[in-house]
Amino acid sequence: MPEPPEAEPTVNPAGVALAKVYALFPAVIRLSCGIAVALVALAVRTPPVQAVPLALAVVVLTIWSVVFYRQTVGNGIRARIVLIDGVLTATACLAMRVLVSPDVMPGGVSWVAVLASTSIITAQFALRVAHGVVFGFLLATAYCVGGFLAGQPGEAVSHAIVLVAQTFLAVGLVYLTRRSARAADGVFADYQRTHRESVIARLAREAERKQNRDLHDTVLSTLTMVGLGGVATQSPMLRARASSDLRTLLDPALRPVLDPAAKVSLDERLRVIVERFEGYPLTAALEPCLVPARVADAIAESADAALSNVVRHAEGSVAWLRLHHNRGVVVVEVIDVGPGFDMAAIPPYRYGIRESIMARMSAVKGTARIDTAPGNGTRIHLEWSDVV
Template sequence: MRVRILPRETAAAVITGSVSAAGWAVAAATILLTAPVLVETLVLRGRSADIPLTLILLGVVLGGILAVVLRPRRWVVMAYLAGAGLATLGYGAVLLSGDPGIVEHSPYLVNRPALALVLVGIPATRALVGIAWSLLGFVVAVIAGVGAFAIAGLTFRPGFGPLMVLALTAVAYLTLAAIQARIRSRVPNFDELEAETQALAHGEDLARRTTAVVHDTLLNDLAVVMNAPDRIDRRTRDRLLADLETLRGADWISASAAVDLPAEDAGLRNELARLASEFQWRGLSLHLTGSPLAHHVLAPEVATALLGALRAALENVIRHSGVTTAEVEVIADADNVTVMVTDRGQGFDPKAVAGDRLGIRTSVIERMTTVGGEARVWSAPGEGTSVIISAPIDRRLP
């Protein structure tokens, strides 16, 4: 099962942004909880007439918070700081005008909107950016406080609330940044790990294809030379030279990545006929039977794998079966092109084949599995051998 994981920097931004958003929730809760305390305080001090205006100014601050939550854009936050700063200025001026003693009685009530200004960090995706926004909010809160005290004709007496909130916010952001840095040093970068895994898989695939090509060309050509008479004929020499040119040019390495036309039925029929002719002069007669391949299309890499696996199967017949004839039946249906190779030779026990023998396993089975196909082998001592090779048609093409 493949699990999708966010890129490391994106995940860090999501976490930091979530912490910033939590600050807005605290700011909104602060404004909402201030309202009942404000009403009670003003009633007790005989200032009920100031309740509507102060509540409206708190409502402006709360509305700005909701606007930023709904549209977390920098220009919205800047507009919030301007609007909420003016509302904080008016709120402080109303409370302080004509009642300087409220600073001594309820100092926290005066600077409550200022706390919401400091808790401004929703655009932040990094710790330093979040601290910078909080610092800007703190500056706006100080300016609003100075203005409110000046309007009331009082000496500015800053409360410790906004400064403490700024300090706590900075500590929270820096702690989160330190944790993320520590995690980066311990947790691998999954993007790089996936790239390395793909490179290893490509290397393994290249190794399998290299083994298959060496088995199908070099080893078989050596067998031809060993079993040939003292003087090989021209046809054998031409085949050996062609195989050496294939290995020297290494075109087969990029075969799976080549952009080519699909292998249609005519091309497959021609290749099958060419294989039959080649193995005929080598002493193996092939009886080709089965349904036609009309309107069936194979992707280039699939067709190459199918023909390579078929060649490997026929090589095993000519080298190990002890017979001179084999049957090749082609079956084409709506989903696959299947080739079955059957001989009535001496057969073998597939379970008894040593693990270091690569013929059937690498050149036939693994070769087809790599391209989404399938290959199966049935054999028993004295009962001959049957190999079924199945290749999927290319549904991307008509």
């Protein structure tokens, strides 16, 4: 039986894709926000803004924005990165009295307000739901305290409420995307498992069919010939077939194992088949031809099954085996002048033609055509093309 496919490593494509988005999206937001707030902060420096703390805050936050971007893009977003970002943002919130002009503080449009919103949103991509909520509440509290220290109680409360609302919205969005990714990965894992099971089942069916074909075309075929009187019990053909049958069934380990794609001589394979019918009026015309090993096996075994049918059902007839090829198309024909038969009258449970010939050729993407009618003999046309 062919080896089943190896189990695929556990892969969560939706989760992997989401992780990439979760790394790039907050990194870009944090970097662009860091540069923007630095420019805005330096643009508005009316008292009580103090130049030294403001310059220090701008330098530290700008450098941190670049570090945040590089770390997140390179290693994915991590909890420790967003926690450091939260500490720096909370420090800026508490120091609003000396960093932000009172003129731009109302309405949540100051650069510290934008920085706080950005930190809350980006943190949710790295933290669990509960931790993300706590993170948002802590930053909102820091902003509220900083607003009161700056003498802006209205702004402190109103924007703290906005930050809490942003926390819940961001947490909800991240939760939904994570759940959707897990659901998609679950569906993909189920598909992988089902596909693997179907491949294993198909390989098992193919192995069973091959074993049935081997049994049908060896011992059962030979015994049927003897039972129908098509082969004399002391004939050279019977001895050759019996010897070949025993090698096929009892010594499979001694048979050479070839690369299925390796080219072998089809005409030589067919000459071996001809030798099995020693003593029967069989004429062979075989052109030299190289085909992949698996194709040679399928064609030779199909031809053998066809000739066995001739011996069993066309007693006293003569037969021809022909091999020729042209422009990449290989054709093998088995022809007899026996009684012929009605294809439509063959019961569906009959195994020989359906499996031993047609299924074999179909397995190598070849074709088998049977031209016959009662009283008109039989022509079995096997064809394979190496044109992809």
